[in-house]
Amino acid sequence: MTLVSSSNLTVVLFAAGEGHRMRNLTKFLPKAMLPVAGRPLLSYSLLSLVQAGFQDLIVIIQEEDIQLASYLQAYETRVNLTVVTIEREISTIGALLRVSNLITGDFIIMSSDLISDCNFSKIIDLHMISNSSLTILLSDLSREEQELPYERRDKAASEIVVYDEDTNRLLALINAADMNNKFRLSRTILRKYPRLRYTTCWQDCYLYVCKHWILSFLKDWNAMESVKWELLPLLVRKQFKRSRYTADSTPGNVFDYIKATRSSTELTEGDPLRCFLYFSRVYSRRVNTICRYFDANFHIKETKFSCEIERFGSSSDISKRTQVKSDVIIGEGCKVGDRCSIRNTVIGNHCTVANNVKIMNSVLMDHVTVEAHCVIQNSIICHDSYVNSNCKLLNCLVEASCTVEKNTLIKDESIVKKTFACEAEDEWPSFV
Structure with a gap:
């Protein structure tokens, strides 16, 4: 296993979101430019990444976001910052493929609406030590934000996260809206991981550390559009499928893309695809609703960013x-x-x-x-x-x-x- 540091990873920062769940705030201002404690929301993601030592940042924005483009053009940083514009209708996977030629190794997908007090280097450490294909950052939702009476609440059900308590390996990722009070796990998972747990008290922060082979898979298998709702569940499900290799790579068979990245022992044991979770117990929130925007303005003073706020x-x-x-x-x-x-x-x-x-x-x-x-x-x-x-x-x-x-x-x-x-x-x- 070859270890890499954060400086060797490319970060793809999605800043093209329109903020549909906070439309009252984003009608005339891009979500990434919403002011949080006097600074653009995007600036907290950029600052976290720079402090963590990442050197190659790709920021994806919509082509009509002139104000956001101007801000990024004037942003002073010592890292390599590349801004890529996309059309409004392009999906998240389409946007990722648009910049795939700029990614030469393992990479991180991150949403620009994330404000996190987490030490990103610890996530990278888990990813490398576990030889993970996909590592996901989760944050604790035990402290609920204040509800605002004028906000239209998102009625979508939460996700059910099933994981191994000893290793934090992600075993299943289930959208509660797709099930009827029950979910099933295979006998293979139950036998191999007797100390599994499931929870709905953790939020997906939309920060994913990924192996480079995932890009090759997406280039050939273009039937998906969403990173969160299609790619992640697919990778998690495929972990415990028997790996079937073909002489010639076949689109849709993820194991054909892993051959060069796993040892022969791992391939024989049938465990070449692994997904893990990193649980952040410090402040980490996606500012993707009005309620969370309101909450972030006050709690930012309790984070590592307090010294950046005048x-x-x-x-x-x-x-x-x-x-x-x-x-x-x-x-x-x-x-x-x-x-x-x-x-x-x-x-x-x-x-x-x-x-x-x-x-x-x-x-x-x-x-x-x-x-x-x-x-x-x-x-x-x-x-x-x-x-x-x-x-x-x-x-x-x-x-x-x-x-x-x-x-x-x-x-x-x-x-x-x-x-x-x-x-x-x-x-x-x-x-x-």
């Missing part, structure tokens, strides 16, 4: 007569008036907060204006929005470039119109 922008003007707690982040070029109270909140660049405003547990993107005597709690205000005076927003999402009219009270709403006004007689909860 608490107050140097060009911001914050009144000395305003109370700003230590858990607040305020971007560049902001102006905050007198007698405001701001707690556990992230405020983007070039925002204006007038006098006597109270903001708690909220996210304000760039170029947001909040006029005097407003109360904002547990809400997201997207960029270029304007909140007029005497407004009260609780558990709300205000889309980009919206205007909230004066004296408006809104609860548990998503504001999508350019101008929105509402009258209500309900008693407003106290700001605590």
Whole structure:
């Protein structure tokens, strides 16, 4: 077995996702460019990879994402960063094949919406020591994110992960939506792995370490489109199939592509294809829903990225007569008036907060204006929005470039119109 370091692996970073489950945030801004604690979401993935020592990064974006392309063009890094544009309709496997000529060895597939405190070198170590064909990063979901009343919840069932407790070998990957309260495992698996476990409490982080032969297989077997929903389940299922080799490689027979990468002993024993799991017990989350976006803005301060985040922008003007707690982040070029109270909140660049405003547990993107005597709690205000005076927003999402009219009270709403006004007689909860 030949060991390789992270510097020898090519990383393919998918940044072409449209963010369908967080469409209220991504209508006018690519998902990868959504601000998290004042930095683009993509920047956390790039920073993690650079810190881990990866030297060759390929970032795949949509050809119409001009803002994202400009950001990557100006991104200063010492690594080899290649940006590849694709059409909107191309699948994840199609995108991977588009860059296959740039990949010469083992590689990593990663989503740009992943924020992880994990040490990626430990994942590589597991992959190499186990001689794994596929290694998947999972994160603990025991701590659920806060539910937001205006978010359309994803009703898709969770995955069932079956693995060996002693080695973390992945034995089965089952979409709970495809089963009727039961799932079956072969006798071979039950005999060989008596200490197996199954769980739904771990999230697939969309970080996969892969052997290079997988690319060769995909080039010849072009019947699949999805890395997550088609390629991964296929590889996991094939682990315990009897390997049948042919004189000439036949498309669809994965074992024909493994010959050059496994020893003769492994081929004889019929265990040439292995999949493993790496369980991350530190903060690792895909920011692929509004709820997780909201959660990430506050928990990023507890991760290794905290030293990269500037608490107050140097060009911001914050009144000395305003109370700003230590858990607040305020971007560049902001102006905050007198007698405001701001707690556990992230405020983007070039925002204006007038006098006597109270903001708690909220996210304000760039170029947001909040006029005097407003109360904002547990809400997201997207960029270029304007909140007029005497407004009260609780558990709300205000889309980009919206205007909230004066004296408006809104609860548990998503504001999508350019101008929105509402009258209500309900008693407003106290700001605590």
